[in-house]
Amino acid sequence: MQRRRPSFAPLAALAAAGPLALAGCNSSQSALAPRGPHAGAVDTLTWLVFAGGTLIFLAVMLLLVAAILLRRDLTAWMTGNAFIIGFGIVFPVVTLTSLLTFSAFSSRALVTPAPRLRIEVVGEQFWWRVHYLDARGAATLVTANEIRIPVDTPVEFILKAQDVIHSFWVPNLAGKLDMIPGRVNSYVFAASEPGVYRGQCAEYCGAQHALMAFHVVAAPQAEFSAWLAQQTGDAIEPATPFLARGRQLFLDAGCGACHVIRGTPADGLLGPDLTRVGSRLSLAAGTFPVNIGTLAGWTSSAQHLKPGNLMPSFGNLRGAELRAIAAYLESLK
Numbered sequence: 449m450q451r452r453r454p455s456f457a458p459l460a461a462l463a464a465a466g467p468l469a470l471a472g473c474n475s476s477q478s479a480l481a482p483r484g485p486h487a488g489a490v491d492t493l494t495w496l497v498f499a500g501g502t503l504i505f506l507a508v509m510l511l512l513v514a515a516i517l518l519r520r521d522l523t524a525w526m527t528g529n530a531f532i533i534g535f536g537i538v539f540p541v542v543t544l545t546s547l548l549t550f551s552a553f554s555s556r557a558l559v560t561p562a563p564r565l566r567i568e569v570v571g572e573q574f575w576w577r578v579h580y581l582d583a584r585g586a587a588t589l590v591t592a593n594e595i596r597i598p599v600d601t602p603v604e605f606i607l608k609a610q611d612v613i614h615s616f617w618v619p620n621l622a623g624k625l626d627m628i629p630g631r632v633n634s635y636v637f638a639a640s641e642p643g644v645y646r647g648q649c650a651e652y653c654g655a656q657h658a659l660m661a662f663h664v665v666a667a668p669q670a671e672f673s674a675w676l677a678q679q680t681g682d683a684i685e686p687a688t689p690f691l692a693r694g695r696q697l698f699l700d701a702g703c704g705a706c707h708v709i710r711g712t713p714a715d716g717l718l719g720p721d722l723t724r725v726g727s728r729l730s731l732a733a734g735t736f737p738v739n740i741g742t743l744a745g746w747t748s749s750a751q752h753l754k755p756g757n758l759m760p761s762f763g764n765l766r767g768a769e770l771r772a773i774a775a776y777l778e779s780l781k
């Protein structure tokens with residue numbers, strides 16, 4: 449009789465899956481690449497629990513194999529009282545108590561620093577409304593889908609939701625926190641390195657939940673202050689007749705019913721503030737880069753590009769009109 453050749457297919461599949469899984473491990477939007485003290489504390493705790501869990505798992509497997517191979521010699525010892533009390537009571541009590549103590553101290557580190565800046569973020573289907581607050585809690589700047597913060601500065605994030613439950617998550621900087629309609633949640637975190645950190649809605653909130661992302665841009669204090677000063681105030685005036693025509697078309701098409709452009713009659717609150725939309729890193733909550741092409745495409749086909757979002761497609765606008773509107777929006781820096 450011929451012996452069946454052993455099949456290596458499962459091993460090959462495992463070998464192929466390894467690199468694929470590792471490919472997910474780049475440092476952008478990763479909780480394993482902390483860039484601030486709060487994410488750092490979470491990271492330490494993660495590795496501690498992971499390493500401890502792995503050790504205990506290996507020890508249990510070792511005992512299992514020993515019990516199978518050595519049979520009676522060992523099982524006699526394993527059913528003795530000392531073994532059961534030692535590994536069944538003392539060991540779990542000691543490990544779980546020390547973990548609890550360690551994690552309690554880590555979480556204390558997460559809540560202590562006094563914030564020096566307060567930013568309110570409201571989760572909307574499917575984008576983020578961002579308010580920079582002054583000391584009295586009034587909004588000094590309203591923007592969307594992008595949050596700028598100074599480095600090494602604890603910032604308090606005050607989280608709300610407009611419609612359904614969303615979850616605010618910037619893995620490189622902090623853990624996630626839910627945004628719940630009718631409730632206010634808040635937490636403080638900081639970035640210790642300048643950079644652009646991607647965030648993502650982490651609670652399923654409807655059809656376009658996956659396209660509900662944002663960026664946190666951490667910059668040195670001086671750069672941040674300059675940005676904040678530049679962002680406040682009215683939108684810049686159109687510099688050419690073409691851009692002025694774009695603004696007129698924007699207003700005539702009724703975009704102002706849902707969008708604010710400060711300094712113009714556009715004062716609608718249903719959609720993102722567009723006063724400085726040309727200066728943002730992304731369009732439609734992290735979905736596209738901002739340029740004339742994506743702005744025109746979005747305006748004519750918002751429902752095609754992000755089906756079910758709350759902006760209708762303006763398929764009635766002609767090419768020349770779209771180009772003017774998109775050029776005007778792109779100029780709003």
Ligand SMILES: [Cu+2]
Pocket residue numbers: 571572574613614615649650651652653657660
């Ligand atoms: Cu969401």
